[in-house]
Amino acid sequence: MDKTQNPNNNEMVIDLVDLAKALWRRAWAIVLVMVIFGGAAFGYARFLVTPLxxxxxxxxxxxxxxxxxxxxxxxxxxxxxxxxxxxxxxxxxxxxxxxxxxxxxxxxxxxxxxxxxxxxxxxxxxxxxxxxxxxxxxxxxxxxxxxxxxxxxxxxxxxxxxxxxxxxxYAIVPSQKSSPSISRYTLLGLLLGAVVSCGIIVLLYLFDDQIRDEEYVRQTFDLPLLAAIPDLTGKNSGSSYYYSKKTSGKEATP
Missing domain, CATH: 3.30.70.1130 (EIF_2_alpha)
Known part of the structure; x- marks a missing residue:
C-alpha cells in the first residue's frame, strides 16, 4: 500500500512500510551521499582547518x-x-x-x-x-x-x-593537536549526508503521484475500478491504464 488520500478531509496517510521500502530501494544513493559528505568533512578538517x-x-x-x-x-x-x-x-x-x-x-x-x-x-x-x-x-x-x-x-x-x-x-610543548578532531568531523559529515539523502528520498516519495496498480487507485481515490488496459506501446512494459468512475462521471487517469 502506498500513500492514501482521505476523501473527507484531504489528509494524507503514509504507509511507513512502503516508505521504508522506498528508502531501501535507494540505499545505494544514501550510502553514496554519506561517502561524499564524509569525504568532504574529512578533507575540510584535514587540510583547511588550522590545527590548535x-x-x-x-x-x-x-x-x-x-x-x-x-x-x-x-x-x-x-x-x-x-x-x-x-x-x-x-x-x-x-x-x-x-x-x-x-x-x-x-x-x-x-x-x-x-x-x-x-x-x-x-x-x-x-x-x-x-x-x-x-x-x-x-x-x-x-x-x-x-x-x-x-x-x-x-x-x-x-x-x-x-x-x-x-x-x-609547568607547561610543556604539546606534541598532539587539541583540535580539530578529524574523526568527529568525518562522523558529522556522514550523519549529515544520511539526513540529507533520506530527506530528499522522503520528499520524492511524498510528491510522487504516479499510479502503479489497482490497489493504489482504490486506496487513494476510494473509487471502484472498472477496467485495466495494458500498455502495449512498449515504452512502459508491464504497465496498464486504470479507469474508475464516480456518479459525477470523473475519471482517474494514469
Whole structure:
C-alpha cells in the first residue's frame, strides 16, 4: 500500500512500510551521499582547518590560615582555599595580568584576543587549578601558560592579603593537536549526508503521484475500478491504464 488520500478531509496517510521500502530501494544513493559528505568533512578538517594546540600549567592555592606542618586541617580552611580558586582565576583574566603577559612575551595580541586563548578551572573541586592556553603554535602556547603561572603569584600577593599560589606543574610543548578532531568531523559529515539523502528520498516519495496498480487507485481515490488496459506501446512494459468512475462521471487517469 502506498500513500492514501482521505476523501473527507484531504489528509494524507503514509504507509511507513512502503516508505521504508522506498528508502531501501535507494540505499545505494544514501550510502553514496554519506561517502561524499564524509569525504568532504574529512578533507575540510584535514587540510583547511588550522590545527590548535593546548598547553597546561597547574597551580596550588596556599591558604595562610592553614598552619604548615599541622596534622589537622579544618574543613572551613579547605573550603576557604577552594573558594579562593575562583577569585584567583578572576585575577588571572584581568587586563592588568594579561597585558603584563603580552609585554613580557612580546605577543602580537590585544587583551581580548589573549583572554579568549586562556581558560582556567579547579581540578576536581580541589585547591589546585589548571591554566590552559590554546594556540596555533605549540611553543607559543607553552610560553604563555608558563608566563601566566610565573606572573600570577605576584599579582595575587598585590591584591589578596594572606594568600598565595604556588606552581605545581609547568607547561610543556604539546606534541598532539587539541583540535580539530578529524574523526568527529568525518562522523558529522556522514550523519549529515544520511539526513540529507533520506530527506530528499522522503520528499520524492511524498510528491510522487504516479499510479502503479489497482490497489493504489482504490486506496487513494476510494473509487471502484472498472477496467485495466495494458500498455502495449512498449515504452512502459508491464504497465496498464486504470479507469474508475464516480456518479459525477470523473475519471482517474494514469
Amino acid at each position: 594546540y593546548q598547553a597546561s600549567a597547574m597551580m596550588y592555592v596556599n591558604n595562610s590560615s592553614i598552619n604548615v606542618g599541622s596534622t589537622q586541617v579544618d574543613l572551613n580552611d579547605l573550603t576557604a582555599a577552594q573558594s579562593l580558586v575562583e577569585t584567583y582565576i578572576v585575577i588571572l583574566k584581568t587586563r592588568g595580568t594579561l597585558e603584563q603577559v603580552i609585554e613580557e612575551e612580546n605577543l602580537p595580541y590585544d587583551y581580548e584576543t589573549l583572554s579568549g586563548m586562556i581558560e582556567a578551572g579547579a581540578v576536581n573541586s580541589t585547591e589546585v587549578f589548571e591554566i590552559q592556553v590554546t594556540s596555533a603554535d605549540p611553543e607559543e602556547a607553552e610560553r604563555i601558560a608558563n608566563c601566566v603561572a610565573e606572573i600570577l603569584p605576584d599579582r595575587i600577593a598585590e591584591i589578596v592579603e594572606g594568600s598565595s599560589v604556588k606552581i605545581v606543574d
